[in-house]
Every structure is written in structure tokens, then in C-alpha cells.
Amino acid sequence: MILGPIVDSAAVILGGVGGAFFAKRIPERLRTALPMTFGLASMGLGIEFIFQVKQIPAMVLAIILGSLIGELVYLEKGITAVGNGARTLIERLIPHHESHTALSSEDFSKQFVAILILFSASGTGIFGALTNGMTGDPTILLAKSILDLFTAAIFATALGYTVALIFIPQFAIQMGLALCAVFLLPLTTPVMMADFSACGGLIMLATGFRICGIKTFPIANFLPALVLVMPISYLWTTYAPG
Template identity: 65%
Template sequence: MLIGPFANGSAVIIGGLVGAFLGTRLPERLRTALPMTFGLSSIGLGIVLIVKIKSLPAVILALILGAAIGELIYLEKKIGLFGSASKKLVERIAPAKEGMTAEAFQETFVAILVLFCASGTGIIGAMTEGMTGNPSILLVKTIMDLFTAAIFATALGYAVAVIAIPQLIIQLCLAAAAGLIMPLTTPAMMGDFTAAGGFIMLAAGFRISGIKLFPVANMLPTLILVMPISWLWSTYVPF
């Protein structure tokens, strides 16, 4: 029985509810500084994952093609609409947070949705548990997400808790598919996959920290393309 995805989803829900409840009770300087720290942590994690790269040209090609596909299908815009719909839904039950424009809400919501749902830690953790039954990686992510969700919910409100739904679906699908995917992969393919996730985490960190507004959601198709491109590159381009 899978444990990690449900534990991780529960942490996001609890953190989101607690953070939204505390809201303005936390000092403004704390609510401002900690998201920047989480952004820095995402940048650091991205760098750690990128160094696992095996074929730089293959990963860059996957990033370019993935970002192009995301732009063409307006992926980030659709995810932003999901965030806005979530916000309106929870506002029927709980009052909205003041002091944040709709545009700012969407920008931040998209970044943290990617942070929660498409991080290398979550993807590798879900696949690892699906293959071995060991939930330890996802349990580590659970602890981190509990505090991350709480801090972001002080600004974004109860909508943060809704992120647990796509996160749980993605992790369950990855865990279920891991038994089919993992035997077909090579260490090089896994290294390039991890590195591609690192680039996305790096972009999300820059966005959360307010350094550069990368369209991180539009980069997500990269995670689908990088393994086959890595295999083709290593097979037909032997250098």
C-alpha cells in the first residue's frame, strides 16, 4: 500500500489550512522573508539536481521543445485559471485574503503548484516508492511541504490546500507507472530526467524569489520528453 503520496497530500492540506488561519497573525516581515527563503531553497535543490546530468545537449533540447509545447498550448495560463477557480471556490467557505491582486495571486500560485507537484524530489520519491515500496523520500518532502504550504497560505489563503489534489493524482500515477517505466530506463536517462527537473526547480526558485518571472508551468512538458530524447541521443549520437 502506498503511504508517501497520501502523507504528502495531507501535509499540504494541513499546512495550507493552518497557514491560512494564521494569516495576518504572523508578522509581515516573516511572511515576506520566508517565501524568499523557500525560493532560495528551490534554487539550491535545482542546482543539486542539475549536476546529475549525463547529456547536456539532450536535456537542453528537451527543455526547448517542452517550453515551446507549453507555450503553444497555453499551459501556464490554464494552470493559472485553475488557481483562480480554486480561490473562488474556497472563498465561498472562507473569506479572501486582502492585499494581493489577482495577477500576483496567479503568478505565485503557479510557481508553488510547480514546486509542490513537479519537483524532482516528489517525482523521484513517488517512482521510488512505486518500485521498492520505500516511502522515505516522500516522507522527507512531506515535512518540507508542511511548512512551505503554511507560509504561502498566509498570503494566498485556503487555495493552497487545494494543491494537494493534483499533487496526489500525479504522485499516485507516477508510483503506479513506475513498475512499467523504471525497467526501461538507464542510469543516463534517469540522470537527464533528474537534471531536467532541476532546471525547472531552478526557474521556480527564481520566480518565487522575485528575481525573474520564468514561465515554469510551460516547461513541464520537458519532463515527458527528456527520457526519450536522452535515449535517442545516447543511442544515435555517441558523444
């Protein structure tokens, strides 16, 4: 049984609902300080993954081409529109919930996209899903679910119940990868996996900068790089001189 994606998604639901429900009981200093801590953790994990890179040109090329594709198809704008639509739906269903009313639409969109990427497309989540599908070991995703539980709870104090809906893309991505792992992993090499992790780490680093309010990278537009990096790594390793 593929357990990891189920537990991780349940953690996001529980954290999102619990954080939104108890928002007014959580001290403001925690609501302000902890997201910065999560952003710092994302940057630290991202740096660790980046150091695993084997073919730096392949990683850089994947990020550039992925960002170009993301910009051309307005990927970030599309995810932002979905997030705002989910927010509107939640407000209609729960009209008296006011935990996130202090946020402007722009601030809501910035934070929502950042945590969606953090939950759904982090290197840890993707690698954990592949490992769970290939070996049946859910340990990586179980560890991630603990962090996601508290992260979702804290961000839900500002973003409301909308955070709980992030389990939908998260579950779809993780379960899809887990089911395909048996077919995908035999086609990969250690170098390809290392460059994939490094590319994901670069996105996690940018996500941390965004959560901390240091720099608002269009991180959703980087996501196509995760699809491109392994083929580019393979081609670079096979055909590049030296």
C-alpha cells in the same frame, strides 16, 4: 502500501489550512522572509539536480521543445485560470477570510503557479514517487512532506485556503507515478534518470527565481519537458555520434 503520496498530500492540506487560518497571527516579517528562503532552497536543490546531467544536449533540447509545446497549448494560462477559479470558489465558501486580499490577481497567479509546480512537479517529488512505487520505501516523500508542510503554511498566509487544494494535482501525479513505477523504471537507464533529474532541477531553479521575484519564468510551460527528456536522452545516447 504506497504511503508517500498520501502523507505528502496530507502535509499540504494541513499546512494550507493551518497557514490560512492563523494568517493574522503570523508576523509580517515571517510571511515576507520565509517565501524567499523557500525560493532559495528550490534554487539550491535545482542546481544540485542539474549537476547530475549526463547528456546536456538532451536536457537542453527537452526544455526547448517542452517550452514550445507548453506555449502552444497555453499551459501556464490554463493552470492560472484554474488557480483563479479555485480562489473564487474559496472566497465564496469562506467569504470572511481575508488573508490574501492584499494580493492582486496577477500576484496571486504568479505565486500560485510557482508553488503548484514546486509541490507537484519537483524532481524530489517525482523521483520519490517512483522510488516509493518501485521499492515500497517512502523515505524521500516523507522528507519532502516536512518541507511541504511549512511551505504550504507560509504561502497560505498570503494565498489563503486555495493552497490546500494543490494536494489534488500533487496526489494525482505522485500516486500515478508510484503505481506506474514498476512498469516505467525497468525501461529506464541510469543516464535517462540522471537527465530526467537534471531537467527537473532546471525547472526547480526557474521556480526559485520566480518565488524570489527575481525573474518570472513561465515555469508551467516547461512541464512537457519532463515527459520528453527521457526519450530524448535515450535517443541521444543511442544514436548521437561520439
